Amino acid sequence: MPFVTIQLTREGTTPAGSALTADEKAALIKGSSELLRDVLGKPLDSTFVVIEEVDTDNWGWGGLPVLEFRRRRAADGIAAPSTPAGG
Amino acid sequence: MPFVTIQLTREGTTPAGSALTADEKAALIKGSSELLRDVLGKPLDSTFVVIEEVDTDNWGWGGLPVLEFRRRRAADGIAAPSTPAGG
Amino acid sequence: MPFVTIQLTREGTTPAGSALTADEKAALIKGSSELLRDVLGKPLDSTFVVIEEVDTDNWGWGGLPVLEFRRRRAADGIAAPSTPAGG
Amino acid sequence: MPFVTIQLTREGTTPAGSALTADEKAALIKGSSELLRDVLGKPLDSTFVVIEEVDTDNWGWGGLPVLEFRRRRAADGIAAPSTPAGG
Amino acid sequence: MPFVTIQLTREGTTPAGSALTADEKAALIKGSSELLRDVLGKPLDSTFVVIEEVDTDNWGWGGLPVLEFRRRRAADGIAAPSTPAGG
């Protein structure tokens, strides 16, 4: 009966995208439910998953709204976590 | 000072509805606040209730987005939890 | 498939009690599940309920740990929400 | 690595506003991240903040949707927490 | 910067166990972090995972505390979700 919540910023994984696609959401649901089954033997039917997409204005990191935080990191030459697909 | 969170899919309880009505939300707020008062003696004024409606694409059950899960259950002849009003 | 979370301070409803009793927890579970059934037609089997008991040191109200907040309210002659059973 | 969640009603702080401004959100993110740094020594970069704005229909207080609760409080002459900026 | 929360009952996966083992927890953390990386390209370092173990008294299903719900299901001959490892 596990309940999995995945919170992340509302963004696409490509420059053209502005949100997760239905396929990406389905893959997160499938993967996390199978994880609970494989590690703990929980039947797929007993797991709920909720994906919470949060506007980038509403997500803070490093004391800043996340887009501003990424801009500063990029300006400082700090890598991966600040890329669109990465943070 | 209890804090009650009710998470559920954003759907109507009738074929025409696409979300909870204001009356349904008010009934959930009233009922859960009264429950805390009746069981634990908490004054109504000390309870907060938040209703979180989640898009059906973002809710998973059985390793699938919930609408797909219900379709498969219905095809298999499994009942109540997969009806629109029921899941 | 609703998911109900009830957060409240870890306290008894009587002077002798230091936590909710199993019966009180069962009543909260029953009542909130029946509420979802009565208001929205959700089958009992499709609702999960989680009760989160929080140490009083870890719950704040009015900018203070809740026990301190109640003491000050009581000293000011402000009633119900600060009684042991009530806040 | 703290994770701070701020849940509040989706409302402006002025009669003209219907939601938090980007500046207000940035100030909440900055302030809560600095709080964790000042009290516990957590580096700013290790704190995430999420602001969850909840429609007023979906927020309950006193057994009522919050706007109705405030109207009744105002009618009863009870002050601050029922003002637009205050609840 | 995703944040994954896994809520489940505090139980072992074997008759002798009364809680998740450290290895099981590590496998959940690894698997969910890798899922976010594989599906959305999120770097491992940008994902936080929290596992919340909930006492069985505090988890409700079907309007009952979960252990009672499983007992009734087992008595009715309903299978998997009510097994110790499964619910």
Next chain:
Amino acid sequence: MPFVTIQLTREGTTPAGSALTADEKAALIKGSSELLRDVLGKPLDSTFVVIEEVDTDNWGWGGLPVLEFRRRRAADGIAAPSTPAGG
């Protein structure tokens, strides 16, 4: 009526401590309540704060339990976020 949740690992801020002190918790409660008052005009009495301390085994970062993640970071010479007071 804001509700602030602060999730963090259960650890002390000094080598001798194994959890937050009551004073540190009170400072977090005071600071976050005052932040909501100063930025949004919310009265102190209308804000609830909950501090959720999570066992280090139950907190993941970088695909690993957080203590293991910090050990590897320290071995790699990566600084602040992996210090006891810092992550």
